[in-house]
Amino acid sequence: MVEKILVVDDEKEIADLIETYLQNENLDVYKFYSGAEALDYMENMEFDLVILDIMLPDISGLSICQMVRDKGCACPVIMLTAKDSETDKITGLTLGADDYITKPFRPLELIARVKAQLRRYKKYNTISAPHVTETIFEYAGLTMNIKTYECTIDGNSLLLTPTEFSILRILLERKGSVVSAEDLFHEVWQGEYYTKSNNTITVHIRHLREKMGDTGERPKYIKTVWGVGYKIEEI
Structure with missing residues (x-):
């Protein structure tokens, strides 16, 4: 089963770059340039991982992260932050984000973090795997x-x-x-x-x-x- 990744970033070049690298890893990418469009789509779609830019023009990525958690969704959330926004990083993690990466970033580092989060999320959701013992x-x-x-x-x-x-x-x-x-x-x-x-x-x-x-x-x-x-x- 191919994992579904939601990408939300109003900087078109960055969103497109992330999409390309994720697709090269055979992941399904759902890309949006605004928070409102992403939220509308999320109402009827479940994702395996979300990549959120904090500084969106319409809805803060922090607000979207909180909405994701308030709905009970446990999928990993990776926040994209500005270089000097230490407060935003801490706030994002407090609201339930799993990781953050600072702009500008190396695409391969982002991919490595995405893969690590997906491995843990897959393990988290494999509740009936035969090799898992009752512990x-x-x-x-x-x-x-x-x-x-x-x-x-x-x-x-x-x-x-x-x-x-x-x-x-x-x-x-x-x-x-x-x-x-x-x-x-x-x-x-x-x-x-x-x-x-x-x-x-x-x-x-x-x-x-x-x-x-x-x-x-x-x-x-x-x-x-x-x-x-x-x-x-x-x-």
Whole structure:
């Protein structure tokens, strides 16, 4: 089955370039130069991945990202940001984006990130694959079922993106051990583009804590070990 990719960017040359590279990877591309047109199309179409420019003339890419998540869609979202828009990057990740890439960018780097996100999304949605064993983590009212990709706290469902699910799964698998932000990044994205200034993991951890109601000074689940990484304590 060919994955469907939604591309939204008002800069025609960039949108066309992305389309060409994605099509060269045998992906179905649905390209729009405005947010309003993309939203109309999204009403009747499901996508496997969305590439959104933040600076759209009619509707902010951030608003579209939030609408995608509010509808319960867990497909990966990659934001395209201006070089100096650090605040937009953080906001996009907080609203549920999985990754961002800064303009100008190298097309092959974008393709690598798209492939990494699609691999995780495919794994996230393969709930009945024969090689997946029944694995359930339980911790202080938190239950994660790896096979069905369901997560609950005290019986209440947590709607997690594939990125959030992956981060939480890794921390639960290594319960009692500290996992560095760099290790989390490489395990989740399986890429080599991590830099020390990259705060992607920090923002995803913050968003996870918000969803889990775990944002106090002494979080119950995900602990920060300053200068080292993150951990879930042994009970």
